[in-house]
Amino acid sequence: LKYERVGLTLRPDLVAVKEESGDAGKFEALVKRVAANTDSGIILMSDNPEILAAGLKTCADRKPLVYAATKDNWEKVAALAKGSACAVAVKGSSLDEVADLTTKLSQAGVNDLVIDSGSRSIRQAFQDQIIIRGSALQKKFRPLGYSTIVFPCEMTGDPMMEAMIASTFVAKYGGIIVLSDLQGESLFPLLVERMNIYTDPQRPLATSAGVYEIGAPTDISPVLITSNFSLTYFLISGYIETSKVPAYLLVMDTEGLSVMTAWAAGKFVADAIAPFVKKADVWGKVKHRKLVIPGYAAAESGGLEEELPDWQIVVGPREGALIPAYLKTWKP
16 A cells, blocks of 8 residues: 655555464465565564574565564574664563663664563553653663554554554654554555654755646646645646646746745745746747636736736636636636
């Protein structure tokens, strides 16, 4: 499952392969099949170092996450990790036990670690995430200074509740979130949540400025202009595609701001739009001189007519959803 959103590809990143049979051969065969059918990262899950070794043998070059080192097996798991240069998940029954294990593994030369606090109740697991993050960042407690892995799939049998729990850990503060299954209706909202939270707000999502051909435009196709805020671009281009009317879309550099925001900031106004339009190489491709501007920028139509006296400025719809109907009636 993968999704395209504002020019980004959203998809799950890892596949967790869990041993339950106690049969090293079956586990090895399953890991081999998974590795052959996905380019995603792999998590090998077993408390038995021998079974982990069998799985690791088939995918060591993929650098899987080895899960898990416990108080009973950490020395053998550490040896596996050092031999394959793989990361190790540490699982304890308490945060004190986890801190003790990470210290031992670090002293043994294994520093690429992930923490599982061992809690499988929502309340305790949530509390653990906050304590781990606070201890590492505020108290500089190095034994808990690692990313975490959480298992909503082991906290409930209800798929909807599992998705709700997972959404909690997207925000607070799961590094890896393991689900029992991947279903579009629950996965997509989680991927969008992750994208929205972990996108730098000081770096707006922006599409490269330029002329975009949508469909197979001809010399009588409409020419529209918009800002380079990615969400705006992908919505407008999507509406144009829906109309089945090929068109040229001029995307102006507004520093990633939407049309209204850019207009208010003086970045999508007549004296800024006109030089961009003049430099656009679309005018050699069309016979007409009509430019469709966003309805919300209608106030700039008069200024554009002065700046571009040879061209006709046409005010388009205020809402993107109205573009398909508008283009179907457009004439050069």
